[in-house]
Amino acid sequence: MGSFAALLQDAGYRVRGSDTGIYPPMSDLLAARGIPIRQGWDPINLDEPAPDLVIIGNAIRRDNPEAVATLERDLAYTSFPEAMGELFLAHRKPIVITGTHGKTTTTGLAAWLFGQTGRQPGFLVGGVLPDLGTSHELGTEGGPFIIEGDEYDTAFFEKTAKFLHYRPHTAVLTSVEFDHADIYADLAAIEDAFERFVRLLPDDGRLLVCADHDAPGRIAQACSASVETYGVSEGADWRGLRVDAGPTGMRFDLLHRGQNVATFETRLTGDHNLANITAALALAIHEGADIDELRDALARFGGVKRRQELIGEVNGFAVIDDFAHHPTAVKATIAAIREQYPERPLRVIFEPRSNTTVRSFFQDRYTDALSDADAVDIAPIHRPHLVPEDDRLNIERLAADLCQHGVDAHAHPEGVDSIIAHTAENARDGEVMLVLSNGAFGGIHNRLLETLRGVHR
DSSP, rough: OOOHHHHHHHHTTTOOOEEEOOOTTTHHHHHHHTOOEEOOGGGGGGGGSSSSEEETTTTTTTTHHHHHHHHTTTTOEEHHHHHHHOOOOOOOSSEESSSSSSHHHHHHHHHHHHHHHOOOOOOEEEEEEEETEEEEEEOTTTSEEEEEOOOOOEEEEEEEEGGGGGGOSSSEEEOOOOTTTTTTTHHHHHHHHHHHHTTTTTTTEEEEEETTTTHHHHHHOOOOEEEEEEEEEOOOOOEEEEEEEEEEEEEEEEETTEEEEEEEEEEEOOOOOOOOHHHHHHHHTTTOOOOHHHHHHHHHHOOOTSSSEEEEEETTEEEEEEEEOSSHHHHHHHHHHHSSTSSSSSEEEEOOOOOTTBBGGGGHHHHHHHHHEEEEEEEEEEEEEEOOOGBBBOOOHHHHHHHHHTTTEEEEEEOOHHHHHHHHOOTTTTTTTEOOOOGGGHHHHHHHHHTTTTOOO
């Protein structure tokens, strides 16, 4: 919603908004753009003057005071996805990046590669690209528009997936797993949403599906467009084949149907990122990008904020932020950080916050996902009152199960202060602290760094 607000401003609209729990990096972006944001929900926010159009985010419930006022006052309203489709995608050939994991990094990387090789794309990413200082761009009229396609529902008044509004011409399907337990009953319901999406692709369109997972290939059978596979698996049409990796990134060969296209270097690490990169390169090559220009652009790409982002180092300790919360993403991120810092102890600080993470559905899978760390600190689940007690993730049991796997694990029902104090007292020399949360997590990153300044082993 924040990125979309800035995109609307660029298109000439006057924009204002309201929200709760506003935090960086999006709060900083909006402030820099001079877009006024009012803290909290109040019908008065719809006054002075009344808006021509109210765009209601999918986090808003029907009983939200501003939603109620919008309906009572008979103001024109719509959802973010519908407005996006009507105002920005109707006259373009959208490239939609979707899937359970990896879509933000793949979207950001594709936007970067297209821009650095002269394509001047429009784009909208669910994260900030530090290299560009933004998460959106209008691009040239009639040119490609790259957008992250989310399977979450559209709004309280339309319970269908957001990406169904995005009019795809080209698409990437990274993975399909169970997620969003608050709106999808099971994996079959999620797969049905993705099948509906791929059916939107026209006959002259293109679908890239990740060969590293089974579900995307099954779902692609519903698509009438041209289909290619990508990933790190042998047999993929587009394959990233690692040559070497280390603290500064990795080097890999890009293969197309077994033939070596070129050797690339990247600052990103991990097989999941190699798959994301392979998809973005395939998109750019299909658009006619020059290989040498792509090689240079990829080497300079610094990633997306909140994806393996180094927040700071102090007294030999490193604090890294990552958005991962689904167990598959947690496991892949831990593996990537291990690859980047192979000789240093790794502590994971995990906040169960998403509507799926706070539930017990993945209780055992989190044990497996987190067991590759040396130490794990687990925060209390976010807004526990919204989840029945019998259905909640049990953080004490998770910590106990991890201890059985040889991990120094602790549950911290007291919250962030307890985690910071425990970490400062028990951190090992050179420890890398990987903070995993899809929220602000009480500003733990900078608070942790400040506390660690006074720690000397």
